[in-house]
Amino acid sequence: MDIDAPDWRSGWPGEATQPDVLARELRTAIMRTSRRLRTEASGDVVSPGQYTVLAQLRRGSRTSRELAERERVQAPSMTRIVKALTAKGLVSRAVHPQDGRQILLSITPDGEGILEEAKGQRTAWLSRRVALLDEEDRLVLSRAAHLLQELSAE
Amino acid sequence: MDIDAPDWRSGWPGEATQPDVLARELRTAIMRTSRRLRTEASGDVVSPGQYTVLAQLRRGSRTSRELAERERVQAPSMTRIVKALTAKGLVSRAVHPQDGRQILLSITPDGEGILEEAKGQRTAWLSRRVALLDEEDRLVLSRAAHLLQELSAE
DNA sequence: TATTGTTATACTCTATAACTATA
DNA sequence: TATAGTTATAGAGTATAACAATA
Numbered sequence: 001m002d003i004d005a006p007d008w009r010s011g012w013p014g015e016a017t018q019p020d021v022l023a024r025e026l027r028t029a030i031m032r033t034s035r036r037l038r039t040e041a042s043g044d045v046v047s048p049g050q051y052t053v054l055a056q057l058r059r060g061s062r063t064s065r066e067l068a069e070r071e072r073v074q075a076p077s078m079t080r081i082v083k084a085l086t087a088k089g090l091v092s093r094a095v096h097p098q099d100g101r102q103i104l105l106s107i108t109p110d111g112e113g114i115l116e117e118a119k120g121q122r123t124a125w126l127s128r129r130v131a132l133l134d135e136e137d138r139l140v141l142s143r144a145a146h147l148l149q150e151l152s153a154e
Numbered sequence: 155m156d157i158d159a160p161d162w163r164s165g166w167p168g169e170a171t172q173p174d175v176l177a178r179e180l181r182t183a184i185m186r187t188s189r190r191l192r193t194e195a196s197g198d199v200v201s202p203g204q205y206t207v208l209a210q211l212r213r214g215s216r217t218s219r220e221l222a223e224r225e226r227v228q229a230p231s232m233t234r235i236v237k238a239l240t241a242k243g244l245v246s247r248a249v250h251p252q253d254g255r256q257i258l259l260s261i262t263p264d265g266e267g268i269l270e271e272a273k274g275q276r277t278a279w280l281s282r283r284v285a286l287l288d289e290e291d292r293l294v295l296s297r298a299a300h301l302l303q304e305l306s307a308e
Numbered sequence: 309t310a311t312t313g314t315t316a317t318a319c320t321c322t323a324t325a326a327c328t329a330t331a
Numbered sequence: 332t333a334t335a336g337t338t339a340t341a342g343a344g345t346a347t348a349a350c351a352a353t354a
Contacts, residue, residue: 065336076324079337101329103336140297151280152283229312254352255311
């Protein structure tokens with residue numbers, strides 16, 4: 001619903017690309033869609049946080065600290081996420097060969113399987129919606145996705 | 155970071171608008187940006203949930219149930235949000251004149267003030283980022299915002 | 309009986325502060 | 332001392348189930 005309306009879509013020409021106006025509309029749209037994505041995916045084996053960590057580990061072993069930095073969470077939060085993943089057998093731990101303080105985390109075969117499965121499930125709702133759009137609108141969303149990635153990358 | 159990469163941006167022409175591929179990229183971008191928006195706004199007087207309820211009430215009085223349905227949360231969650239807002243003096247309560255079970259919620263002058271203030275603060279980070287883009291990219295994001303609104307509207 | 313709203317309780321995710329073990 | 336990781340604890344947000352008051 002139009003959170004910051006009643007001025008939604010109204011106003012003078014070019015207003016939509018005014019940084020403040022655009023930011024407000026974009027924030028509303030993103031927060032709303034993200035909430036929807038969260039609730040639609042609630043039956044999953046892994047939570048959103050666990051999922052992204054699993055995806056990171058698919059690309060190679062990482063320490064807890066590296067993962068925390070990439071995910072922009074504090075160390076204890078990552079400890080919790082990793083603990084949940086190891087409890088499910090989706091991630092394995094190994095003491096770093098050179099530095100005994102560090103623990104190298106790796107994805108397990110089970111983890112790879114869950115990741116593939118979750119990937120489809122998590123986007124099922126959005127896929128259905130997106131499939132109803134025409135090619136032009138899908139192209140807009142594709143470009144927006146890349147822009148948002150860059151915006152929020154830091 | 156590119157959650158579902160390493161295949162980010164790679165692939166055959168037109169792949170980006172394949173519903174499944176697009177949905178995956180879009181989901182990643184949206185979840186990441188939403189987390190960033192939440193953490194950047196952490197110093198606010200009102201939480202994201204409280205903010206959107208306040209915005210709803212600016213457009214007229216509503217009952218708790220109406221608000222819960224619009225926000226897609228369960229009744230107890232809305233009770234909690236409304237309780238927080240009334241405790242801060244941003245929302246007032248009045249028994250419905252016709253139906254004694256219902257309680258009409260309205261935004262107070264203080265609430266209107268906080269809403270205006272929060273509106274700017276919450277989008278400040280995104281505004282700064284968006285301002286760095288060129289007109290064409292901003293137009294893409296504007297159109298994407300409207301598409302996302304429609305997608306997640308139900 | 310059905311509906312509106314609340315309370316009780318629990319779960320998830322996140323954070324800060326304090327602790328252990330290693331370098 | 333500094334760093335990697337953990338534990339303890341707290342706060343925000345959501346949910347389900349059980350309850351009260353009103354229709």
